[in-house]
Amino acid sequence: MTLPADHPVIPAPKVGVLLINLGTPDAPDARSVRRYLAEFLSDPRVVEIPKIVWQPILHGVILTTRPKKSAHAYQQVWTPEGSPLAVHTRAISQALQQAMPHVVVDWAMRYGNPAIAEKLAAMKAQGCDRVLLAPLYPQYSGATTATANDAAFAALAAMRWQPAVRTLPPYHDDPAYIAALKTSIDANVAALDFVPDALLASFHGMPERTLHLGDPYHCQSVKTVRLLREALTLPVHMSFQSRFGRAKWLEPETEATLAKLVQEGVRNIAVVTPGFAADCLETLEEIALRAKEVFLRQGGENFAYLPCLNASAEAITLYQRLMSRELSGWID
Numbered sequence: 001m002t003l004p005a006d007h008p009v010i011p012a013p014k015v016g017v018l019l020i021n022l023g024t025p026d027a028p029d030a031r032s033v034r035r036y037l038a039e040f041l042s043d044p045r046v047v048e049i050p051k052i053v054w055q056p057i058l059h060g061v062i063l064t065t066r067p068k069k070s071a072h073a074y075q076q077v078w079t080p081e082g083s084p085l086a087v088h089t090r091a092i093s094q095a096l097q098q099a100m101p102h103v104v105v106d107w108a109m110r111y112g113n114p115a116i117a118e119k120l121a122a123m124k125a126q127g128c129d130r131v132l133l134a135p136l137y138p139q140y141s142g143a144t145t146a147t148a149n150d151a152a153f154a155a156l157a158a159m160r161w162q163p164a165v166r167t168l169p170p171y172h173d174d175p176a177y178i179a180a181l182k183t184s185i186d187a188n189v190a191a192l193d194f195v196p197d198a199l200l201a202s203f204h205g206m207p208e209r210t211l212h213l214g215d216p217y218h219c220q221s222v223k224t225v226r227l228l229r230e231a232l233t234l235p236v237h238m239s240f241q242s243r244f245g246r247a248k249w250l251e252p253e254t255e256a257t258l259a260k261l262v263q264e265g266v267r268n269i270a271v272v273t274p275g276f277a278a279d280c281l282e283t284l285e286e287i288a289l290r291a292k293e294v295f296l297r298q299g300g301e302n303f304a305y306l307p308c309l310n311a312s313a314e315a316i317t318l319y320q321r322l323m324s325r326e327l328s329g330w331i332d
């Protein structure tokens with residue numbers, strides 16, 4: 001049988017790893033932040049309020065007031081290379097590509113740029129017929145991991161010839177993740193010019209309702225902290241930051257926890273954010289700048305924010321291990 005001239009040629013198997021993070025505005029100005037927030041906060045996985053109720057609130061109040069305020073916050077942490085979240089996620093992707101030269105490693109954002117659909121199309125064009133989708137969230141949540149996968153599946157839905165796909169499971173209790181956190185925390189604490197009395201692990205918050213509806217994020221965060229306590233010598237406290245809206249969010253809240261710790265006699269503290277793979281607005285502005293101010297104002301003496309794993313050597317060892325495990329059978 002003669003094949004038609006335009007019949008697709010079947011290439012040799014090629015594997016792609018697509019790292020996915022949340023997303024960030026293109027620039028630290030109100031217009032760019034508004035565009036980003038409009039996409040992010042219209043996701044029903046993020047704001048679980050009926051569209052008919054939420055859209056007028058979003059477009060009437062939130063998107064007229066918040067972009068200016070948030071743009072100001074972004075300006076405090078923006079770098080010459082761009083938004084910290086994008087800069088670190090790109091650096092992770094580049095370092096992992098070096099560590100795993102036999103696969104194609106790239107990165108995308110759930111909201112904004114670079115888009116997941118665009119990066120999946122680029123992988124396909126490079127001949128990747130197998131793709132590992134890797135949302136970079138240690139703890140699973142519908143608002144983060146699931147929506148990243150949803151967006152990837154939606155992009156695949158438009159492809160005539162899809163690659164085979166796998167998704168990276170949460171790694172909140174993986175010994176390699178806890179070991180990477182321990183290495184990073186120990187080194188960062190040793191470099192401080194004071195000895196912390198305690199460590200506070202601050203996680204991004206979620207509406208409390210999501211816990212009762214079965215989202216595992218809270219339980220997985222608690223487990224990460226238990227394992228960190230077992231691995232570290234410092235006392236480890238836990239809290240949730242970044243409240244949004246009027247609903248009840250997970251407790252205890254980060255700034256309230258810092259104030260309480262001062263009252264209990266903690267004067268010197270180090271804060272880590274193990275739920276974030278990469279430093280971003282929520283860690284660099286909300287914690288390193290604003291939470292620090294709260295702690296010192298309450299009578300604390302020394303406050304250190306310890307960076308996320310970012311593209312550190314321990315992070316790349318971690319990701320190489322996690323990805324290689326998921327690629328088993330696809331690569332040798």
Ligand SMILES: C=CC1=C(C)c2cc3[nH]c(cc4nc(cc5[nH]c(cc1n2)c(C)c5CCC(=O)O)C(CCC(=O)O)=C4C)c(C)c3C=C
Nearest residue numbers: 022023024025046047070085141143144204244280281282
């Ligand atoms: C209902 C609102 C929100 C939920 C639920 C939520 C969950 C959630 N978010 C992250 C990680 C990040 N969030 C970031 C920023 C951010 N988050 C919200 C709201 C919700 N997040 C807003 C409105 C913003 C934007 C900033 C602001 O205006 O305050 C970021 C940083 C992005 C950046 O550009 O640097 C991250 C990362 C997780 C892990 C999570 C649930 C587990």
Ligand SMILES: [Fe+2]
Nearest residue numbers: 022204242282
């Ligand atoms: Fe968030």
Ligand SMILES: [Fe+2]
Nearest residue numbers: 242281282286
């Ligand atoms: Fe915030």
